Amino acid sequence: MNKNYQKQLKNTELLIQSLPWEDKAFYSNYLAQTYYFVCHSTRLLARSISHFGVERDSLYRRFVAHLKEENYHERIAESDLLAMGMSPNDFEELAITKAFWESQYYKIDQTKGTSLLGYILYLEAIPVHCFKGILKYFPENANRFLKVHMEEDPKHLDHVLQVILELSVAEQDQIWDNYHQTAELYQQMLLKLADISRLVVKAA
Numbered sequence: 202m203n204k205n206y207q208k209q210l211k212n213t214e215l216l217i218q219s220l221p222w223e224d225k226a227f228y229s230n231y232l233a234q235t236y237y238f239v240c241h242s243t244r245l246l247a248r249s250i251s252h253f254g255v256e257r258d259s260l261y262r263r264f265v266a267h268l269k270e271e272n273y274h275e276r277i278a279e280s281d282l283l284a285m286g287m288s289p290n291d292f293e294e295l296a297i298t299k300a301f302w303e304s305q306y307y308k309i310d311q312t313k314g315t316s317l318l319g320y321i322l323y324l325e326a327i328p329v330h331c332f333k334g335i336l337k338y339f340p341e342n343a344n345r346f347l348k349v350h351m352e353e354d355p356k357h358l359d360h361v362l363q364v365i366l367e368l369s370v371a372e373q374d375q376i377w378d379n380y381h382q383t384a385e386l387y388q389q390m391l392l393k394l395a396d397i398s399r400l401v402v403k404a405a
């Protein structure tokens with residue numbers, strides 16, 4: 202296990218717990234940016250899957266199963282946003298959000314599919330470890346994206362860690378590198394959202 206796995210989650214938790222979730226505009230933009238990058242989850246999985254030939258059948262099957270689980274999750278973020286009285290069209294996709302998912306396509310091709318496990322691991326770990334106590338700030342019909350992932354991801358997490366441990370040391374290194382890159386870019390995205398919400402408050 203990478204020694205900084207938990208430390209990275211702790212950093213994310215401290216940041217998440219300090220954000221202005223009670224601010225409707227902040228949470229709505231968070232949902233919009235989430236919608237934008239989650240639109241790529243199934244496509245990123247499909248890109249990885251295309252690298253797994255029959256000699257990597259077990260990875261192929263695990264990724265196909267994961268793709269099925271992720272199907273239409275972007276619609277959950279969109280429906281939460283609609284419940285907040287907004288839609289993704291009300292928010293521009295931030296450059297940091299694009300950097301977050303665009304880099305994954307490159308890494309997938311560079312590592313023949315396996316690096317995506319670092320991105321998956323981080324995104325499945327944060328609802329479980331970092332978002333505790335946040336749901337109370339949102340109406341029940343607008344918290345489904347986080348709620349679904351808090352409920353579903355604990356069992357996925359052990360599974361993903363097991364898959365990573367079965368790979369070569371070189372592949373594991375690339376996965377951990379991507380895990381930390383994903384964590385840092387995600388935190389940059391949250392900080393940008395907090396900046397925007399502060400600017401809006403000041404201008405009001």
Ligand SMILES: [Fe+2]
Pocket residue numbers: 270271274350
């Ligand atoms: Fe999901």
